[in-house]
Amino acid sequence: MLNVKNLTVRFPTRFGDFVAIEDVSISVAAGEIHGLVGESGAGKSTLGAAVISLLQTPGYVSAGSIILGGTDLRALNAREAHAMRGKRISMIFQDPQTSLNPLMTVEDQLIETIMAHRKVSVNEARNSAIELLEEIGIKEAAVRIKAWPHQFSGGMRQRVVIALALCTNPELIIADEPTTALDVAVQSQVLDLLRTLADKRKIGFILITHDIGVIARIADRVSVMRSGKVVESGETAQVLGNPQHPYTRALMDAVPPLDHKIDRFKVPSLEGVEKEGSSTANFAEQWLLEGGQQTQKVGLSIENLNVSFAGTRTSLWQKPSAFKALQNINIEVLPGSVLGLVGESGSGKSTLAKVITGLIVPESGQMYLGEETLPAGNKRSRHHPSRRMIQMVFQDPYSSLNSRHRISTILSEPLWFYGLEKSPSRRRELVLSMLELVGMPSDAIDKYPHQFSGGQRQRIAVARALLARPRFLICDEPTSALDVSIQAEILNLLKDLQSKFGLSILFISHNLSVVRQMADDMVVLRNGLIEESGKTQDLFDAPSAQYTKKLLALTPMMPKAWRT
């Protein structure tokens, strides 16, 4: 039905043309879900945009053909191209919150879309819309349809978005990361919905995503993209289970398995990363070990922790109700071990990290670092030893480093602030050595953060944490913003550092597979309460809480049977 041949898209810049995708060919049949997978910058979104001719200016198609049914899409002028949109091709985006016009009711948006393509009366359009909403799982559609977008929750909103894309009966729908912003359970429902639509209505889908588990779950065929080219294409089971191209193989190797623990990820050597074991790195190692790392392991325990936030006042007569972020939390990180903290968005995991580091003050509860009490944020003096002993690696590599400071400044800060090294020249030596230890080239020291990729920035963030000679590390979603292959490298790095220097780590993530690989023990958090805790192996093999079971069942992953 859709046939893309040798497509090339260019973006003119002041440095010359940037080739976003080159010589790309894919085909999608009616009723087929065709997955488009690759890491960021691979060109997947560009391909989708090119098909529906919604490329961001100044991008343009410079070569190739796009044929839908019998129509040559490139031969159309602007008006004809716009007439195609909705009628034959439609597109849905990642964030349901920003995809809907906040000032129009759902009803209005549906009706205007329907009437734009069919000659029907307003009432007929409304009835079609209501039927459609019911079909995709919004109950009491006749009432709900009159609501505003912000009155729907995330998953429901994405359904509304899907309804809007469907109501014009297109032949092809391009879905650009449709479930990335959704929770696991909701994601599962939406994916099922897409599969049903493809089967029942024979709509072709291009499913763009970076999540291999999603592809495994519902895609019939898949194309793997890298740096603007398609490197491999074929039946999903075949491509994922028995990849032919070395890139695809490396990609599949980097995906953390959900069902068993591996020691280290297999990663091919990549640019910008030094081999370990060079002599300069030893200097930092010695320095870290001097702090008595291996012998003085420190654990963390939390008892009966409660955190609430004051609600916002919306009525004159009612006092605002407090929001309980964490209730009755009891956690123990054994010295020298890794505790995984798992939960979906809103579960309170970040709040917990903030309480430990003192950013948020708990309502009640005790915290202990090793043998000593860990005071709450407002009682913690600026020079309290815990400020050095607990260090944090943050989630967003693009905001965790001050973009206006050089790497040397950023990395020297802990050294002089904590009084660990007084001489500026020794500090610089130490920083250079630490950079090598985390796998960064030494010339990074005089550069600025924006000159590095996300993965490299995370390495720098790890170096910054280590330069405080910490005993306890909090990793808050350290790899969630990174591509799968980079994630594998960083996880390897963390594993190595943890074992070498005897660090105790609190590893926070929403990704079960990652936690499986990193954590010895695990805690499952939901809406501020602990659902379950115990040894990772036990929780995965035989979960006792309902919620844990649901999470495990619904996390999309590749069936073991495919692996050859």
Add this chain to the structure above:
Amino acid sequence: MFYFILKRLVQSVFVMLAVAFLAFSLFRFVGDPITQMTGVETSVEDQSRLRQELGLNDPFVLQFTRFTSDMLQGDFGFSFRTRQPVAQMITSRIPATLELGIVALIISLFVGIPAGVYTALRPRGVVTQAILMTTLVGVSIPTFVIGIMLIFLFGVQLGWLPTFGRGGTVQIGSWESSFFTLEGWRALILPAFTLGVYQLTLTMRLVRAEMMDVMRSDYIRFATARGVPMGRLYFRHALANTMVPVITIIGLQFGGVIAFSIVTESVFQWPGMGLLFLESIRFVDIPVMGVYLVVIAFFFVVVNLIVDLLYVAIDPRLRVKDVS
């Protein structure tokens, strides 16, 4: 929603009180009201008796309360300069300034908003570049220069329009209006245009910036992907969303119009509140200054309240709770 309105009302009252306090402080502490009012011939005993009579020896809070209650009843005291009741002086001038301001505002909105929309939707056209360059210059030329240039061109060289004063006015009750005679309109055009030009350029730039921002949003992309017709896209989707932040600015602009009327009235000798205020500054006529302050703040606060109510009417997110 009700709570929101209530909160805004309370805030407005607070602002008014603060301004009244400022005005009152002016009255009491800048110069000595007694010497201003009586001149050098009055004896010291008479002066202190006057002071007592007027309650100027009473505690601060008492005086302030009296001041505010007087104001609320419409008693604004007497001008140092003309010995007339300030209330009368100001109310006789309000129509002139208000009419000028309204026409200027209308000019700025009816030209500024469409211009902003056009330049946002056709960013690379020749007309757009011309408009942008004109507005850049427009925002850089001080209002009084524009006024002078217009007087020079239309009044002196071409002789088409009068250059001073209000021309023909018609009295309706206590409101002296320029709207009902041709003479009145001829006299109104130049000052209104002068006043409106600056606001126009501001409005245009703001609408342009907001609209360009909105056109890049996801819901516009999605609506395009669904095949919503372009015209409807621009107006029902883009413009409607652009209006939300623009409305606030319009409220602020009204304040600007009233303020800049001072300059315009000065250039054109237009007998409005602004001119009155200017004269009061020159003669350090404190009561008039203080009352002008309060009146302006009042206008401003009322306009902003209306804007907030409009906000609530337009944006459903403020009316109904967010579920996310």
Add this chain to the structure above:
Amino acid sequence: MKDFIKRSEGLWLFVHSPAVMVSALVAVLIFLGATLAPWIAPTNPYDLASFSLMDGLLPPVWEEGGVAKFSLGTDDQGRDMVSSILYGARLSLLIGLSAMVIATVLGVGLGVAAGFYGGRFDAIVMRIADIQLALPAILTALLIDGVARGILPPEMQQSLRVSVLTLAIALSLWVNFARTARASTFVEMNKEYVHAAIIMGQRPIRIMLVHILPNILGPLLVIMTVDLASAILLEATLSFLGIGLPADSPSLGTLIRIGMQFMLSGEWWILWIPTLFLVALVVSINTLGDFLRDVFNPGLR
């Protein structure tokens, strides 16, 4: 060299916008002229002895009756226009720049602190800003001027004129800075490098100055240019209204006011030449401000 220009996006855009380059040139020229006025102006217009009524009302050199000594003509008192303009621009710039600097320090300081601390302090600062916004800039400036007039004894009035004007203008402009600085600070406060610094236990002052401030300079720079233009315009307006600088130490605005008397009688140069200079100065500053806004906001290009 070409490579360097290409790499710095700002520079590249600058070199490719002729309008902006011209503006920068004009602004720099006027600025230099104003600063060096005491050395390069042919006469000193403040020195009462240096001019005489005999030389009054002479037209510029290219018109009939003009002399080379007074290349742009003279006013009714016999003062040389060139000198008046140079000195006038000097005063205008002095007041404009000082006011802008004061407004920046005050506004940014309060704004960043409000954004950083939040809570009560933020609420108080915003209340004050709200109240001040209820009174447009001109009004505030006029008021402060009026108050100063009322408070200060007559002898001090003259010498403090410049300071009062500067203060009046600065106090009417700080709110813009405060709001923008506060909004930008809020954005930065959500970024993790700030969290990292707070967790470390660094002092708030250090965090605000060393970490946050460098990251919010972009939009602030734009406002600085725009507000400089506003300050100059405000001063000119005040002087034009007769409340600003007096005729014996005139700024460009005062010169325009003086010139207006001669609009109908034909001595056009007394009015239009200072006007031209004022407009040129403000237009070039605004162009630069627009340019900076485009550099920091790629989406609008």
